[in-house]
């Protein structure tokens with residue numbers, strides 16, 4: 001396949017297989033999984049516990065290499081890249097949101113959004129402008145100088161989402177992004193996440209057990225016997 005063909009693909013998994021071996025046991029979690037996101041498309045991944053959602057997100061996020069098949073991120077086949085280039089793509093083209101916010105406790109909300117930008121080479125001044133703009137999109141303009149411990153759970157998760165978007169990724173990967181929040185807060189934060197992801201034109205793959213939230217996305221897929229199939 002020519003590089004032109006995949007140039008506009010934010011994320012694709014092609015015939016991805018992955019197993020875990022412990023002792024004599026081999027657990028085939030993925031057996032030729034295929035998934036392609038269109039630019040700006042938000043896809044929900046809803047599947048029972050233990051079927052491989054986290055494994056899939058790890059592979060899509062270039063945190064691990066698949067044993068078979070390929071992962072394309074921002075139009076680049078990650079299997080063809082040097083470790084240095086993979087790291088650069090992971091840092092600049094992918095944003096991650098986890099169930100727990102993983103914010104740095106000794107840094108303010110703003111600093112938590114500034115830091116990944118500075119690591120990517122953005123000046124402190126520009127990073128602050130971007131951080132304030134993003135935190136403002138989540139209604140946190142009056143919380144910029146708060147430490148995470150002084151924020152509510154919903155606010156902490158909003159900061160984590162803003163941090164994930166800081167480097168203008170093309171792809172957002174999220175694993176139960178509102179799973180630690182109460183039902184009402186989860187719904188609100190989720191709606192904000194969807195709004196901002198759409199405004200920024202990102203493609204997103206969001207694992208959730210919440211079928212109601214999944215129903216607000218463009219498409220729902222599930223994992224069945226190691227394959228990615230439409231959810232029904």
Ligand SMILES: Nc1ncnc2c1ncn2[C@@H]1O[C@H](COP(=O)(O)OP(=O)(O)OP(=O)(O)O)[C@@H](O)[C@H]1O
Pocket residue numbers: 020021022027029047048049050051052053054055056
């Ligand atoms: N590093 C590992 N070594 C061995 N087995 C693993 C490893 N990581 C995951 N597994 C196994 O692979 C399967 C899929 O795990 P994974 O965490 O991807 O599932 P999941 O769908 O995300 O589950 P949950 O919804 O409970 O988080 C599970 O049976 C798990 O025990």
